[in-house]
Amino acid sequence: MIGVSPLSPPLASIQGAIEFIFTPQTSNVTGGKTVGGIDQVIELTLNQLELTVFALALSLVVAMPIGLYLGHRGTGELFATVIGNAGRAIPELALIAFMAALIGVGVLNLTIALAILGIPPLLTNAFVGIHQVDRAAVDAARGMGMTEFEILRKVEIPLAIPTLFAGIRSATIAIVATATIAPIAGVLTLGDFIINPNVYGDDGVLAGAILVALLALTLEFGLAALQRRLTSKGLKLSPA
Amino acid sequence: MRSQLTRLRAAAALLLALALSLGVVACGDSDDGTTGSDEGGNAGAIVANPDNAKVSLTIGSKNFPEQEILGEIYAQALKAAGYKVKSDLNLGSETVAHQAVKSGAISGYPEYASTALTSFFGVEPEEVPAEATPAYEKAKGEFEKEGLTAFPPTPFASANAVGTTTKFAEEEELETVSDLEGKSESMTLYGSPECRQRIDCLAGLEKYYGLKFKSFHPVDIGLRYTVLEKGQADLSILFTTDPQLAAEKDKFVILEDDKEVFPAGNVIFVSKKSTVEKAGPDYEKTIVQVQEGLTLEVMQELDARVELEKQTPKEAAAAYLKSAGYTG
Secondary structure (H helix, E strand, O other): OOOOOOOOOOOOOHHHHHHHHHOOEOOOOOOOOOEOOHHHHHHHHHHHHHHHHHHHHHHHHHHHHHHHHHHHHOOOHHHHHHHHHHHHOOOHHHHHHHHHHHHOOOHHHHHHHHHHHHHHHHHHHHHHHHHOOOHHHHHHHHHOOOOHHHHHHHHHHHHHHHHHHHHHHHHHHHHHHHHHHHHHEOOOOOHHHHHOHHHHHHHHHHHHHHHHHHHHHHHHHHHHHHHHHHOOHHHOOOOO | OHHHHHHHHHHHHHHHHHHHHHOOOOOOEEOOOOOOOOOOOOOOOOOOOHHHHHOEEEEEOOOOHHHHHHHHHHHHHHHHOOOEEEEEOOOOOHHHHHHHHHHOOOOEEEEEHHHHHHHHOOOOHHHOOOOHHHHHHHHHHHHHHOOEEEOOOOOOEEEEEEEEEHHHHHHHOOOEHHHHOOOHHHOEEEEOHHHHHOOOOHHHHHHHOOOOOOEEEEEOHHHOOHHHHOOOOOEEEEEOOOHHHHHOOOOEEEOEOOOOOOOOEEEEEEEEHHHHHHHOHHHHHHHHHHOOOOOHHHHHHHHHHHHOOOOOHHHHHHHHHHHOOOOO
């Protein structure tokens, strides 16, 4: 039962939130329809994942080529870091509202707004990761007759994997966490549970927060495992 | 060069955020409250009573412009009556505000009688009395069981409404919500995220009108006119007190709720019983006196000042109190 609990003691209980996740609950304002439950949780989680994948893909397509190129050339450090820092200062809500007036609300708006969140860490880390690769290794590769593209692909990128992945992980976490606000702009994600306490009650709010945290941690661990597989043996601190 | 551009853009975005935070939302109203004029009728100035100085009050409100304006009006009026007044005008949803008044974190806040009945007391929208007085009596009785007191209602009332552009309404020959029958399957509806499941919103349109829409899209309340202007939404959930409806009559219309699924609510001020006793007779007297001038017309005008002209709720409230003769 979703009810109004007194301010103190705690607004919602972990137990109530877990019940909300698995079993549909009654609500005061829906006229008898139940809310929450595992089906709705799965639907909203998939929406949030989908939005995250779109936004991450867009930010990778934009940031990676630029970061890798500048890192390889060793120029444009100012550009990479300024974009990186200034980008983080853009308020996401204002961006969504601004684009709502330009292109309307919906998946496209949110994909762009969230991708802008992912670009700074990707760009900065790609630049720094490639730029910091031991020049001796690069010179040796060049001496062996590799083309510039081969140097990037076979020497610099493999050696920069830990730094590149740190960027991808930061970007992913920022995007998946922020995708929580998507219900204000046309896409239903887990944030629906959080921003609608009148419908879902305090248990729903807590359930939403728990689910978003779990989703972010799952992605973080998944990417960490992928990173371990892609890192060359020589770079690992301990044998895998 | 580039860095400058980025910084400029960031600055522009920040400014926009500020502008937005100043002028977000309004919650609807309606009804027959179109009589009174700006003069506020039988107002009479509020008299400061030195006995009240030892009473400290905290006036709350929910977090959209109309509520903040009301909160300011009550807070400033009580100050004029001699009370020590603080305000806490950003309490989020009605659930939060309701808890805050019950726990004593705030002394009182304005709530729509219809919202109180449907959201707190599980009353079905069709059972919410259409007239202000019976709705107030019913809500008052329910609040009493929780140790809360509700003061008599404002002249104006507010409700959700299905709105669209005048152009679209003409093309599709829409005047009432029932006119949507057989047409709504090809129309998109936009509304606040919680509208989707609320019985006094989309859930009610589906249940009582039997309407199915092509799609429902949740959006921030602040975007309810943007999606119509953009041509993205065919229909959007608006509020009957929206100043846009008065200021841009040729652009936006609301469809008549012919089956009364969206109950209109007059505003009632809710406090804890113990607070009312402690504050003495001037508390209720001041609140009831200062809301006498709040007709639909006046409320729309105040909403317009904040939402369209970007005054602060504080300024709009002060102007109301002054022009209606409550303060000097």
